[in-house]
Amino acid sequence: MSVSSAVVLAAGEGVRLRPLTRNRPKPMLPAGTRPVLEHVFDQLIDAGLGSITVVVGYRGDRIRSHFGSTYRDAELTYVEQHHQLGTAHALAVAAPVVDGPTVVVNGDQLVDRRIVEAVVAGHDASPVTLGVLERQAIGEYGGVLLENGAVSELVENPTDERPYRLNAGVYVVEPSLFETIERLEPVDGELSLVDAINALLAAGESVRGVRSDGYWLDATYPWDLLDVSRSLFDAGIVQDAVAESATVHESAVVLSPTVVDRGCEIGPGAVVGPDTCLGENVTIGSNAVVKRSVIDAETRIGPNATVDDCVTGVGVDVGHGSIVPGGPSDVRVGDRFFEGEPIGALLADRVTDRGGVTYVPGTIVGAAAEIDAGAVVHGTIPADAEVRS
Template sequence: MESICSYLILYTNHILNALKQLDAVSDNGMLTLFVIDELNHVIGSLTDGDCRRALISGAALNDSIETVMHKDFTYITDNNYSSNLIRYIREKGFKLVPYLNDDGSIRNIIDFSNGKSYLPIDAVLMAGGKGERLRPLTLETPKPLLKVADKPIIDYNIDNLIHCGIDNINVTVNYLAEQIEEHFSTEKNGVKIKCIREGEKFLGTIGGVQYIKDWHNDVVLLMNSDLFTNINLEDFYLHFLKNDADMSVAAMPYNVSIPYGILDIENKRNIIGIKEKPSYYYYANAGIYLFKRSLLDLIPRDTFYDATDFLNDLIAKQYKVIRFPISGYWIDIGKPADFQKVQEIAGHFKK
């Protein structure tokens, strides 16, 4: 999205000026402006439809836009963000929504077109592992940089984060760290990706988070960088908010079907029943977590500590830990067969 200034118009302008400005941004399919005062406070919204209806009703091109703008407009602030607000924005089909500071001044304009979103969370991608099960592919290349359909694995996840308006993204690195640091030495779609070195020893899937000092939001998204998934991060976050959870674990439905009749045995020998070809349903940990940032204080320092250790500790301490079922696809690229499978899937998408 181009500079937000393109979508701001001073309240002293006339309808003709607004139409010219709307025409200038129409190539992006965005036909909304936000009216500001001299202090950059947003005081209204204005669409091309508002201008047309005003002219049809007898307004003149040199009339002030104050006479046709909407003073009751939808906006986002730090204090009003909620699942209900995002749902309302989706239902109304708003493409652009202003993000305001507490005093009403403009901070940003959020693009909700084409499934885009805005999630006020910090993201951490774990990219420090050696990828030993994929050797020899990972002998000289870190697994997150292995290419799937000519694109590094990690970039699929980075693109998904940016698509959801997440712009504070950290990547924890260790093995062949300099290659990942070089990969993110330039911005990705206008977002600077920060690489955080774990130090000399490996600290598990979450231990390296202790080296991150620059936090911006109260909720953290933690995920493996080598996943191939289309998880809906907006749904994931809104589900987390709705349930007032301390931690949410993304989970993939996993079905086990047994093609035989299974005996139900009591006292190691007595058959008390039989189940014909039963199916059992489980949820597999997808390696994607949302949790309150305040919980980071519970992670031990300079100790090998996995995200599953964190999960178990939170449960033991009776924090509210919930499950979020993934409805799309999810593949953990651990073995050569997994790597081949995602190549086939990505190749199908490109056709």
Template sequence: MKALLLAGGLGTRLRPLTEQLPKPMAPVGNRPWLEHLILQLKEQGIGEFVITLKHYPELIRSYFGDGSRFGVSIAYTVEEEALGTAGAIKNAEHLLGERFLVFNADVIQKVDILPLIEFHKQHGGSATIGLTRVEDPSQFGVVDITPSGRILKFIEKPPIGQAPSDLINAGVYLLDRQVLSLIPAGREVSIERETFPLLIQQGLGAYGCHMRGYWLDMGTRERYRKVHWDILDRTFPLPIAGHEQSRGIWVGEECVIGSGVLLIPPVLIGDRVHIGDKAIIGPNTVIGNDCRIEREARLSETILWDKCRVSRGAQLYQCVFGYEAEAGSGHVLYEAVVNRMKEAMTV
């Protein structure tokens, strides 16, 4: 069975970090999220992937190639114009089989797909939608569902207290090929607003399956930071690269840590990182590969992507720095988001 990974979104809510980067390529625990997704699906038996591209497509294509480096096979489609969720699926029709999985590739999750597959075989409908529970369903697309799992209707962002359930669309689908016949070609189509309601109307069977495991839409800066805090405290059991030097402190290869450096767990340090004397790092801090932290710098609840530089005495609190971003000597930044163009935005 193939998995179709929808990776063409613009990631507008994560800007400026995603201005020149596809959102699924944002690093999570010092590795692009899309790589994590492919590897965890590979562990569950998925070996063939189709990735839909639009925003800076070559960054994804050049990173993954044909997939052989990761032990999988990858094909691609490119959207010339925005096609929406269903439109992107239709655009990949020629690469899909009689039954296939679909994932919103910018949603962070670690779930077992086998129950979804087994449930789909049992109910006999055309579509199974992975569902997850959330505390506040008013921010998402909610489903009204029968005890047998048949979906009666979708309600997009219902008013607080008026949602029929706390189960929302998790952005994971198992579809039979006949669903593709309901999607018009060549225009933007929403699978939630058009395709699934049409499935229900025509009696072709749309069912929901509660998927247990970790799930979080990393669409905002706050949620992006939360994903990392969940990794560090192991609420989200994503594999962590590097040696656990002591409890809650992971250090990569070829790192240089100066004298008098204080590491306050949890902290994740990538490969080839240089940390100057008397720097204080942590808690809840992730440092990417090839970063340089100069002496007496202070980082707390901060995420640095690869090749960042923090100059002497700079202080970063609850910040996110994109690739190659810099903090000048003595700078004090709080809740700053700095992209690779070295432009800061305070939120």
């Protein structure tokens, strides 16, 4: 069956990744040095899909302005989900532009083209075909039970011991699914695509599940961006490279694997890497050490600073001699507490420290916070706050 179009669901914020998502949606966070959504588009296009509809919502202007109307010669069409009311609701927003079987993927998760190709090849007359992966732990994701290639049940966040496979969030759907979505009753104010598929199953419809060995990556919490970058290095998706326009002083050391994007400057005696991603126009000062970190665009790491297991937003300024000592650490995100997570600090967009600052492992600093010279920072610092020494 011929499938040539895709719908990408990219309307959500990614609340568990706050404060990184204060100014942009989760699909625009960096995977390596490029937005997650850019990787998604690449895999869809490599799988032969030349027409892509993007459902935008939260900070959708960031997506539109970054990509415009085409990407790698593929046509991009945008539709807006004005209120984020669930994945099925987001898909329904795209209904007017869907006139045949189409691929549906999440715009905030990285999926291999092999999963897309497998689901397209395995699609038949069923209203939905979905991709599944073998995983030891489903965790906070969706579990799928299969019987002879047919889906018998979908369970979000399963806790029992049945033989679940991971729902990869890659679907081929027929336009008839929209009729099911129209009849769906909201749960907690949202219409879920998983609930829509379970409604099909309850009505006796067949839903196919197709197994694949392709990679699947997601960042649920800020420290997951470190794991994503390492996985991209391991899979060869992000190449160990220094951009031609970057400047690396002859006495600096760049340890593999590290990617250094355009316009970066690495000063004398600095050590960068391994497992490090430097976004566009990042400056690493003399004798600074940066390792196992994702440093986003326009960020400055001052001379003699040490930055380990760190995630930054855009335009961060880490001052002279400041120290992010690395994880593991205990972290609080909202009302949840996590132990032993591998993050030294998360510094959101435009955080500025004045130098000589020490970050206790697990520190989260909100956007545009300012930290006085010599301060010791710990816990969660709200946006726009001033931390005094």
